[in-house]
Amino acid sequence: MDFMTTRREFITKSACAAGILPLSSFCLPSIFDFADNDSLDVSIFSKHLQFLDYKATGEMAAEMGFSGVDLTVRPGGHVLPERVRTDLPLAIAAIKKSGIHCNLITTAIESVNNPLDMEVLKCASEAKVQVYRTNWYKYKDGMSMQDSLLFYQEEVRKLGQINKELxxxxxxxxxxxxxxxxxxxxxxxxxxxxxxxxxxxQYDIRHALAEGGNSWENGFRLLHDKIKVIVLKDFKWGIVNGKWQAINVPVGEGMVDFTTYFKLLKKHHLKPPVSLHIEYDLGGAEQGKEIITVDKKVVFDAIKKDLVTIQKLWKEA
Incomplete structure (x- = not known):
């Protein structure tokens, strides 16, 4: 594939310069710039609404006050990778009918050498998705940790080339x-x-605090200029069955210092798109179950409460 500037990129850049296509893919850096207003652009992670179809997912996300949906396009997700050609356009169209966007998708993409991964990216591009999350990488058996990182560094570099083209x-x-x-x-x-x-x-403050402890601010300093999306959720340490472990809780009820975090984002003039994750017990919705054991209203009320809390904390920071 020729990774020189494509005709599509040339046209889009020209349009951006003229102010014609402010939301096109190649104008994306603008959505990461800080804007002086009181709210964040928050998408609900669709994993937590997988008991709903595409239409209902969009309708409920809009009703709860979200700007968009971070759609799961992966095994066990809202859109299965092997059905991405037919189902992704249907899902995004159904979501947008509710007046919200679907700029974010969460995938299991790992390599340019995987034909299905490439099909997902091509379909995402055609559907005008802006940002996707990859799968997580694992250290390779028989390879040093340093060499494993260099291997994945090359995989990411190649994905970046494809992203530029698409x-x-x-x-x-x-x-x-x-x-x-x-x-x-x-x-x-x-x-x-x-x-x-x-x-x-994709900077996840909950994971950053769980792994970094008091040094999470150093992690933010290291990665802040590379952040494309932020994930928001909360947790606290507690004893469960005699063992210490991380316990997921609603936003604002755990250890994450959202005030300091949001002040840091504002200090660096960052206001990235947000994906809200709900990982505390909600009858299986937190795990992406298609059949949940609590009333749907319980799920919707909890999600909306987290969203309202996030916007309040952002405004006050």
Whole structure:
């Protein structure tokens, strides 16, 4: 594939310069700039609404006050990768009918050498998705940790080239546990050689605090200029069955210092798109179950409460 400037990119850039297409893929850096207003652009992570069809997902997201939906396009998700050609356009059209956007998708994409991964990216581009999240990488057996990171650094670099051609931005989420990304330095390393206009970090403050403890601000300093999307959720440490573990809780009821975090974002003039995750117990909705054990209203009320809290904390920060 020729990664020189394509006709599509030339036309889009020209239109951006003229102010004709302010929301097109190649104008994307503008959606990451800080704007002086009192609200964040928050999408609901559709994993938590997988008991709803596409139409109902869009309707409920809009009714709860979200700007958009972060759609799961992965095994077990709202859109299955093998059905992306037919189902992704249907899903996005149904969501947009409610007057909200679907600029974000969460995928299991790992490599340009995977034909299904490439099909997902092509369909995302055609559907005018702006940013996608990849799968998490794991350290390779029989390979040193350093060599594993360099291997994935090359995978990310190649994805960035494809993203440039397709007008997409990829993102890698920091995570807790032993997958690559629990350390801020791991994320920084795999992003070293990619064109960062087309691939960056999906910064998860909950995971950052769980793994970084009091040093999470250093992680933010390291990655802040690479952030494309932020994930918001909360947790606290507690004893469960005699063992200490992270317990997920509603936003504002845990250990995440949202005031300091939001002040840091504002200090650096950052207001990235937000994906709201709900990981505390909601009858299986938190796990992406298609059949949940609580009334749907319980789920909707909890999600809306988190959204209202986020916007309040952002305004006050």
């Amino acid at each position: 007008g997409l931005i990829g993102s890698y989420q920091n995570v807790d546990g032993i997958a690559i990304g629990s350390s801020f330095w791991e994320v920084d390393t795999i992003l070293q050689t990619v064109d960062q206009k087309y691939f960056g970090a």
